[in-house]
Amino acid sequence: MTVLRLPFIVLLTGLLGLAGCSVHQPVSLYQLDSGTPGQPQQSTGMSVVLGPISLADYLQRETLLQRQPDGSLTAATDGRWAGSLSSDINQLLVRQLAWRLDSQRVVLAPAIAGSTPDVQVLLSITRLDSGAQQPAILDAQWRLLDRRGQVRDNRIVHLEQQHTGTSAAQVQAQGELLQRLAEQLSVALKPLANQPPVVENRKVTAPASVKQADPGKPKIPMASPIRTDMEVFRF
Secondary structure: OHHHHHHHHHHHHHHHHHHHHHHOOOOEEEOOOOOOOOOOOOOOOOOEEEEEEEEOHHHOOOEEEEEOOOOOEEEEEEEEEOOOHHHHHHHHHHHHHHHHHOOOOEEEOOOOOOOOOOEEEEEEEEEEEEEOOEEEEEEEEEEEEOOOOOEEEEEEEEEEEOOOOOHHHHHHHHHHHHHHHHHHHHHHHHHHOOOOOOOOOOOOOOOOOOOOOOOOOOOOOOOEEEOOOOOEEEO
16 A cells, blocks of 8 residues: 555645745835935925826836847736836836925926916826846936926936846836936926016906097087977977
8 A cells, every 4th residue: 555655645745846836936026216315395495296297008017027139028927016107106206306306395296276386397208118138228208387388398318227137126227217317307497496476467448438529519409308288399
């Protein structure tokens, strides 16, 4: 009986070992590194509304993508984003801009109803990825709108960052690219801090002029009827 049971036990042990390897394969969760931004001190600093921020469709997922040498994208097998990549990007940029502008008045869109910010930043991120053998790349475009809603700056940005190849190093490099984007954006924002207030142009309607009679012409009295048995008009 012992000879017959031994192969079965060995086979069962091997199957359980394989199952354990497949179930307990570690998957790392990653978040973007926002650096070490300081706390802004000015509560009456520059008012900035950041957004809407448009993110490329392929980035709106939890999958950590890997750029291949041929340009294709594949899902990483050893890691994924810990949450919403879009939310991570928004919070990173807000903290970086608030610190670099030293202003507590940097908020995400939409703006508070009835308020007019100094600048609104319209931002589009069309690429943010990397690969084991590919550098981290960020492609973005921003437009800056002043208090009157006029475009004051329009810029296309391309940034690259090298890394050591691991997933953790790639995520670190992507976070550094966004920090560099915030640095360039803050430089473009600072000249718009001291804009004159917007004055509403109200049209003042002039009162209607009273037409006066020409003194050179004789005044003709109006006929007024006298009520009797018959209508008599006196002039």
